Amino acid sequence: MIKELIPPNDYQNRNGFSNEHIVLSLTEKEKVEVERNLIEMPKQEEDDMIGETLTIMKSTDSLPTLQKRLNLTKSPTMKIIWASYINEINNGDEKMKEIALNEMDKISEKYSRIGIFHHLAKFRDSRINDKIRNFINHEDYLTAYNARTSLGMETAEIIKREQIKNGIGTKKWWEI
Template identity: 40%
Template sequence: MRNIEKLIKQIIPPPTREEREGFTNDKIIAGLNKEEFLSVEKRLIQELEENDDLLIGQTLVEMKSENALPVLSRRLKKKDSHFEKITWAALINDLKKGDPEMEEIAFEAFEKLEFIYAVQGSIFMDLIKFNSPRINKRIEKFVDHKYDLVAIHAKAVLNNNGYDSKKWWEIWK
């Protein structure tokens, strides 16, 4: 068995843009044997208890770690930001393969969102994962948003899920 602490450092690099931009730990996780997998899972859960690190949460969800649900739920409850609530609720929803309670949390947080910066439109990528008609309907309201990137993100996630926006010649209807 490989050294677990070294594996953790490879799986979860330091939280800097230089270390994490474009980073993926999929191959490392896929290369773990059963014993390493269980040890890494346990260690990541401990790490998430101590550190508010989204990459750890995402990794545990990718590992399909149901043991991580309690710590993921605690992280969600500590969030004040509506954006963060949506992101952490989406993680739990993914892990549970659908959860009405998480959909409700995400919908309520979405109702309160105010887009201050255009880049925040990427939150739609988390929202669309709920596969919720009422969330999708709400996303539709952003396809003509004043910030182009918000509108582009809204259209992109809806189009990837079968949304058919008006054609250019229908804009006067």
């Protein structure tokens, strides 16, 4: 069951993968067993899918383990991810929001920033959302697009801007 829920941590097995439908279809007995096994797993490796699965399960028993993962990681991105899981399980957690606010400013690498917007938006905090809004008109298309989608904002303007920048939509089909 665990292998089905948590496939190997590589692109081939994880790209586009979601286990939410599996988690939601578990019986109560299976949930207890899976939860127990998953709580033990993060001690062995830092795999955020384990945390994500425990969050889907709303596992309050996993909070000490998730907190330990948060405390052990050095990566600002991973700190935000672990904090978002704890925040979601607790239905809001000011300490986790503060961690996200502080760590967000430490992320400068484009793809890390793009990937973290949706985790940040889950905090439902106006201060965090204001920081995300700083990127909604970013010159980089992926940055602006992901900032907007994480906040539930319209993306047509950004898409049009990118099309114009690339000469798409400004030329007739025979001019391309």
